[in-house]
Amino acid sequence: MKVRQPGFDFASIRPHWAPVREFAQSYNAFSTVPAHIEPYLVKVMMRVKDELGEEHQALRENIEIFNKQEVQHCKQHVAFNKMLYKLGYAGMQDLEKPYRDDYASFLANRSLRFNVAYCEGFEAMGSAAGQVFFEELEDYLEGADQEAVDLWKWHLAEEFEHREVCFQAYKALFGSGPFAYFYRVWAFIFAVKHIGTHTARVAAYLNGVDRESMTPEERERSIERQKTLKAKISKASRKRLLKVLSPFYNPGKMIPSPGMAALLARFG
Template sequence: MSTSVLQQTSNVKPTASFSVRRMDYEFKQLPKYWCLHDPSMTHYFTGLSTLFPEGEAYFVRSVRALRGRVKDNSALDREIGAFIGQEAMHSKEHHAFHQSAQQHGLDPQSLEKLTGTILTALEKVMPKKWNLLMTVGLEHYTAVLGAEMMKKGHELIVDDTIRNLWLWHSIEETEHKAVAFDMYQYLYGQGLDAYLPRIFIFTFCLAFISTLSNSYQLILMSRDKQLLNLRSWAKFASFSVQIGRKLVPQLLPYYRFGFHPNDVDESEILAQTKAKIGLAT
């Protein structure tokens, strides 16, 4: 190998194992009911979406609060940097979606702000370790949800731009699903004293996100004057049973003592989804 090639090789800066992509979706002329042309289905996923801008910002603050303690692990620090970049972009794009959805008069941005108020209050009363654990637990939840969105869930979305938003988000949740978990293990180990708070906070996370997402759905249904739409609620009830049967078995392994997010290999569906929305390269 020539000297010039050796110099070029030595100047290559190590990077994270996944990319930070700058997206800029244009949400124009959004259909009012973009999920199965149905109000309760659409409002459930919109309610879930309103958790993301402030939720992702909370994740970023949680890892940044402890990042200084992992600087001696350069590989993990690079992963954390890319994680922060991806999460910031998720916040930006979901916020843009909510701004555009204002055209239907349901004000999803108000729910986004409420989420921020709740998370800020939690952040102030919980120690840094617990805030990181909230991130770890909710990252597992979003990774499981994202995998299902890539497999079948995207077929429910009738608008191409919103479908691509959810698929891109799902791709990146899968790519960085282990970063916060690895950070937690690096800082606090893998013993019983690390395991017990991990499963306690995860149980709280499940109750927290279920309560908020379902409450937001009810609020949006009320604003849309669809609370008494029994046919729509019946459709959502059927969906809830079906999706519960798929998601619960994937969520429960988190309670296993030796669990790690990378125990499940999603490389095939990840590659297929990247190709589907033009991110294969």
């Protein structure tokens, strides 16, 4: 693990940065997640670090790197999202506010166990999303704007790189017995539903804006492309995410996707 500071320039990126615009809008919707979840992750893991004893010094050091990586993810996606607001999708911000407020509520009203387990659930989603992006979506990435592709590959490769930090933090604080296992699985399912509901709303808004200027025939084709994309990503994600439900799940044993190491080497 290491901290990287890529110098992305989003000034010339189009909202439809991939040939299949519904694919681009799907990931544009996902881009609202790191803008708000990453600051939350950092705050939770700072609390974790304060709770860990000296016997967990290595984990404490990894949390430092983890937090710095997440700050970079937030910074880059906030810049990307501002480009989307300026290019006709300012309504995204109305959908982001309740999502952002959820994290403030979690920090104020939920237990540390819940917050750490939720973070681990998101990180499990992130590592699976990285595998899907690197291994399953070549057809959608062909001909896409390189800056946007690099943003997602860098981000998701780092998500995979630090995939076990929250898992180890949860284990260190709350153990690995039956209750810890079932609570982790429950929080994972909660996180999947919570994040998935938000991104679906944003994607619906983005595609809705696009479809306002389409003919009925174009709109039907757009809806069909979105259904095909959703089915492909759901199938590719499901077979990876089901592993998270196992009592023997250990993200540290997962093997990086081909191309992840080379991509990260480009950014230092």
